Amino acid sequence: MSVHFRKLALIGIGLIGSSIALAARRQGLVDVISVMTRRQETLEEARALGLGDIYTRDAAEAVRGADLVILCAPVGAYDTLAQAIAPALEPGAIVSDVGSVKEHVVKVVAPHLPPTVHFIPGHPLAGTEHSGPSAGFPELFAGRWCVLTPGSDVPEAQTARLAAFWRAMGSNVECMDAAHHDMVLAITSHVPHLVAYNIVGTVADLEAATQSEVIKFSASGFRDFTRIAASDPVMWRDVFLTNRDAVLEMLGRFLEDLSVLQRAVRNGDGDSLEAMFTRTRAIRRSIINAGQETAAADFGRPHEAPPAPETKIVRDHGGGDDA
Ligand SMILES: NC(=O)c1ccc[n+]([C@@H]2O[C@H](COP(=O)([O-])OP(=O)(O)OC[C@H]3O[C@@H](n4cnc5c(N)ncnc54)[C@H](O)[C@@H]3O)[C@@H](O)[C@H]2O)c1
């Protein structure tokens, strides 16, 4: 099993696409990188940064001859992009993506793909609030999880090959089914972003209404929220349009728990508040400790031999054939 690919096609070259280009190049995982994007201006930016070897606005041309294709555009563009690349895909190629939602991706991409390719949706749980080709950096995936959601028809060796690619870029890899992914990410990523967008919007409205300098004197806790709320508007619009059910379910749970806190504040229930905050402080500390352990992995050395496949299977995939 080889972790090396002849030609990697990146369809979309923003924060995630450019980080893959830089990491794959640095680790010697690919011979040729073709870069496709919709706008000429973005393509020229990618070219100036030297992110690839071939630059095109034609998605079919980008994937021709590629043995690894990764969709790195906002998920709202996937349907059209899948249709465009399908006739040009090389038999045996791995087709993957990095989208923040997974059931929708399976639903809109899989029906267009020929049966000769291996479709393995993916999601690196790593990012920043920045976007565009110049936002990428090769260490983005180091010590971070990458979730793969292969359908049951995908040979294990192909999933292991893609998992080895992500591990060579520094990621830990876990497989799960698409619906489980969407539920977990709804509460750990999508609802937190919604909360950040909301609180920053509320503060801005209050500032305008009271004509006071609320934002100028904001403390660092609020500034942490503004970082998240600065995330790409198109990407996040698409996340909420395509993971609606899971987000609404988790938002309901979140609002119930918030009203428990509201009651504790109203009643002056210090014991409940302190117990809650003690629990969440412990969670933060355990995340930081776990992060330090995984980041200590030996990422950064040029990739020499493919690591043994040790991809963890969390659940059988149940969503691959719903397309
Ligand atoms: N930003 C994050 O934190 C993060 C993390 C993990 C996964 N993701 C996922 O990665 C994907 C890309 O996100 P990003 O942060 O790199 O976004 P980005 O805005 O930085 O880049 C998106 C790129 O997609 C391309 N693009 C946009 N519309 C297109 C279209 N219609 N056709 C072809 N190309 C198009 C452009 O090259 C653009 O630069 C999204 O699906 C997102 O859900 C993002």
Ligand SMILES: O=C(O)C(=O)C[C@]1(C(=O)O)C=C[C@@H](O)C=C1
């Ligand atoms: O660090 C950040 O800025 C992010 O928001 C990254 C983050 C997240 O952790 O929620 C955002 C969206 C992704 O799909 C994966 C990662």
